[in-house]
Amino acid sequence: MAGFNIKSSLILALLLAPLVAYLAGRLRVLSLSYYNARGRMPLHANFSSYEIKFQDRIRNCEDVVLLRDRRIALLACDPGRDNWNTVMGDFVHGVEPDANAQVYAYKYDSEDPDALVRIEIVGLNDELRTIGFDFHEPSAMLLLTNHLRQGGPRIEQLRLDLDTFTATHLRSLSHPLISIPNAIAVQSDSQFFVTNQHRFVAARGRLLWFLESYLAPPLANVVHARILASGEVDAHVVARQAYPNGITLLNSTTLAVAATSQRLVHLYTVDKAKPGLSYPTLRPERTIRGLPFLPDNLVTAPDGALLIAGHPHLPSLTAFSHSRRICHRPEILAGAGTDAARKCENTRGASWVGEWTPQVGFRDIYSGWDYPTSATVVRNREHGMGIVAGLYAKGILVWRD
Ligand SMILES: *[C@@H]1O[C@H](CO)[C@@H](O)[C@H](O)[C@H]1NC(C)=O
Numbered sequence: 001m002a003g004f005n006i007k008s009s010l011i012l013a014l015l016l017a018p019l020v021a022y023l024a025g026r027l028r029v030l031s032l033s034y035y036n037a038r039g040r041m042p043l044h045a046n047f048s049s050y051e052i053k054f055q056d057r058i059r060n061c062e063d064v065v066l067l068r069d070r071r072i073a074l075l076a077c078d079p080g081r082d083n084w085n086t087v088m089g090d091f092v093h094g095v096e097p098d099a100n101a102q103v104y105a106y107k108y109d110s111e112d113p114d115a116l117v118r119i120e121i122v123g124l125n126d127e128l129r130t131i132g133f134d135f136h137e138p139s140a141m142l143l144l145t146n147h148l149r150q151g152g153p154r155i156e157q158l159r160l161d162l163d164t165f166t167a168t169h170l171r172s173l174s175h176p177l178i179s180i181p182n183a184i185a186v187q188s189d190s191q192f193f194v195t196n197q198h199r200f201v202a203a204r205g206r207l208l209w210f211l212e213s214y215l216a217p218p219l220a221n222v223v224h225a226r227i228l229a230s231g232e233v234d235a236h237v238v239a240r241q242a243y244p245n246g247i248t249l250l251n252s253t254t255l256a257v258a259a260t261s262q263r264l265v266h267l268y269t270v271d272k273a274k275p276g277l278s279y280p281t282l283r284p285e286r287t288i289r290g291l292p293f294l295p296d297n298l299v300t301a302p303d304g305a306l307l308i309a310g311h312p313h314l315p316s317l318t319a320f321s322h323s324r325r326i327c328h329r330p331e332i333l334a335g336a337g338t339d340a341a342r343k344c345e346n347t348r349g350a351s352w353v354g355e356w357t358p359q360v361g362f363r364d365i366y367s368g369w370d371y372p373t374s375a376t377v378v379r380n381r382e383h384g385m386g387i388v389a390g391l392y393a394k395g396i397l398v399w400r401d
């Protein structure tokens with residue numbers, strides 16, 4: 001009898017262990033709502049000074065690419081995100097479509113007001129609603145995700161001339177596997193990795209989208225894509241995980257992918273294409289745990305560190321994002337009464353960014369409520385500078401060391 005009891009408890013424990021591990025993981029995500037509430041969240045500012053720049057010129061810059069030799073930061077900013085965000089599942093119908101997303105070049109060494117240049121996009125006649133993007137400097141290839149309202153998601157391929165600051169549209173890349181493209185990591189002049197952050201798209205039904213966001217099953221994917229000479233795309237799923245968001249090649253053999261809804265970053269080893277296959281395979285290498293926020297975009301710094309930006313407090317992010325469609329629009333805010341103005345004043349979003357190295361682990365760079373909704377951080381230690389860009393923020397945070 002005793003033997004039977006031990007055996008059945010063992011079986012029970014074996015069955016329960018994954019469930020307990022799963023629930024502990026969910027708890028680690030949910031606990032951020034408590035520990036990172038305003039007033040309780042620790043504040044960090046590990047730099048000499050910072051400034052929030054261009055607040056009256058740009059907002060909702062989700063992604064940044066640093067070009068260290070040119071001392072330029074490329075930014076993609078979409079004012080339309082207040083009303084249309086496929087990631088957060090926010091769709092305000094029946095409003096005038098906002099101005100298109102824009103790409104900017106910020107010459108970060110220059111103090112003059114012209115340091116921020118809007119890049120002229122030539123030959124793209126459709127709407128542009130951008131989240132993540134990437135740039136392959138040797139071939140001048142710019143890839144912009146586009147979540148336009150009509151016609152389905154795609155990736156715009158452009159050639160960016162950094163002497164004239166014009167980007168010429170070459171083609172729109174679409175493929176059934178590019179279903180909800182979030183972030184891109186270019187590998188060469190014709191190959192890239194792209195994350196599809198959900199399996200269930202909010203626009204097609206909120207319940208499954210919501211459950212996927214909160215239960216974090218490993219159903220979404222990372223896709224490897226190759227642009228063929230014909231302009232068509234050859235795409236293959238190379239990894240499945242929960243909420244693949246930011247993506248960056250840490251070096252030639254390691255790909256880092258954020259798992260936002262799990263509060264993790266997964267590192268994968270990139271193996272060369274097996275004989276007969278046209279795409280590389282990914283092998284799980286290690287997982288970065290213990291981040292004090294839900295990771296969004298990932299960037300590989302010139303010194304090799306993995307820069308991670310994220311969202312420390314989801315309830316505030318949701319409230320902040322929902323309020324922007326009023327707070328970001330002076331013409332609507334003016335007619336919304338004093339209560340609305342006060343609410344805009346009091347609704348705050350949090351940011352938290354840091355860097356990770358295999359030697360030291362995670363180190364904080366900035367956390368606080370003065371600059372909201374950090375989505376990306378870039379840094380050039382050698383130039384003593386860094387930038388944080390916020391999903392729903394006005395301007396960008398630029399720091400100096
Ligand atoms: C790439 O980065 C990973 C993680 O930091 C490291 O373990 C690996 O040794 C690096 N590989 C190369 C070829 O530098």
Ligand SMILES: *[C@@H]1O[C@H](CO)[C@@H](O)[C@H](O)[C@H]1NC(C)=O
Pocket residue numbers: 046363364
């Ligand atoms: C601040 O940054 C410096 C340089 O990156 C680093 O050496 C130091 O450990 C950081 N301090 C904290 C408290 O993270």
